Amino acid sequence: MNVQNQFSKYADHYGSYNVIQKQVVSKLLDDLSDQPKYILDLGCGEGALYEALTWMPKHFVGIDFAPGMLELHPKGEGIQCVYGDFNDPELFEHLRHLSFDHIFSASALQWSHDLEYVFKNIASLNTPVSLAVFTSNTFKTIFETANLPPLLRSADEVKTLSMHYFDATYEVVTYSLAFDSVREMFRYMKRSGVSGGRGVLNFTETKRLMREYPLDYLEFEILFIRS
Ligand SMILES: C[S@@+](CC[C@H](N)C(=O)[O-])C[C@H]1O[C@@H](n2cnc3c(N)ncnc32)[C@H](O)[C@@H]1O
Numbered sequence: 768m769n770v771q772n773q774f775s776k777y778a779d780h781y782g783s784y785n786v787i788q789k790q791v792v793s794k795l796l797d798d799l800s801d802q803p804k805y806i807l808d809l810g811c812g813e814g815a816l817y818e819a820l821t822w823m824p825k826h827f828v829g830i831d832f833a834p835g836m837l838e839l840h841p842k843g844e845g846i847q848c849v850y851g852d853f854n855d856p857e858l859f860e861h862l863r864h865l866s867f868d869h870i871f872s873a874s875a876l877q878w879s880h881d882l883e884y885v886f887k888n889i890a891s892l893n894t895p896v897s898l899a900v901f902t903s904n905t906f907k908t909i910f911e912t913a914n915l916p917p918l919l920r921s922a923d924e925v926k927t928l929s930m931h932y933f934d935a936t937y938e939v940v941t942y943s944l945a946f947d948s949v950r951e952m953f954r955y956m957k958r959s960g961v962s963g964g965r966g967v968l969n970f971t972e973t974k975r976l977m978r979e980y981p982l983d984y985l986e987f988e989i990l991f992i993r994s
Contacts, residue, residue, distance in 0.1 A: 768926065771940045777955060778947055784958040787942050787987050788874045792819045794940065795873055795897045798993060803869030807862065809853050810875020813839035828865065830858065854880050859888040870896045877901040877919050883928045890932035896994050900925050904941065904988035906956065913968060913976050922990045935994040945984040949977050952985055
């Protein structure tokens with residue numbers, strides 16, 4: 768597996784809580800060899816992928832299970848925002864009646880209950896994919912300092928599951944995002960939507976973690992799957 772490292776400073780993106788997700792979307796698009804016109808975006812959120820397209824697709828279907836996110840997604844001719852859960856086989860029954868030339872999923876599939884099942888359903892659509900999945904070394908030192916097990920599956924685990932269904936290339940990219948203060952770093956972690964809202968630390972434990980965290984940056988790890 769190819770490994771790449773990227774470093775950014777939060778101060779350069781102040782106020783934005785999806786700095787890394789935006790970089791993930793850019794990489795997914797930069798790595799394409801064509802400009803697909805019929806696009807499915809699983810876990811589309813408020814439309815980072817659609818907004819980053821440099822061409823006009825003919826039909827763009829964005830799926831998300833958070834109505835508040837779908838509301839914020841760009842609307843318009845050729846754009847269909849669909850309320851749906853990628854853990855739900857019925858969603859894929861519906862999608863089988865549509866035709867796509869590329870399937871994307873950016874920073875969303877790490878939350879699937881049964882990732883193998885979701886991969887199987889995606890693969891059943893017989894369409895090239897570009898998937899970016901957050902993996903276990905995301906916030907690695909936070910979890911180690913707090914003596915907690917990682918929240919997410921490892922990159923090897925996700926790759927192994929995926930290899931059953933896709934003839935793909937794999938790349939792990941680690942991102943470091945540096946902060947001017949610990950408080951700002953923890954606020955980012957809470958608001959970024961990457962931590963999955965696991966509120967397992969009480970106030971005192973969180974204070975201790977903030978005191979003892981040895982780095983001035985957060986760590987992110989993403990597995991890119993491209994077929
Ligand atoms: C971190 S956001 C990423 C959004 C967007 N893809 C981006 O790159 O900015 C993850 C998105 O996945 C959606 N999501 C998580 N689990 C989902 C599921 N089971 N079915 C559909 N959407 C889901 C969330 O609602 C959220 O909008």
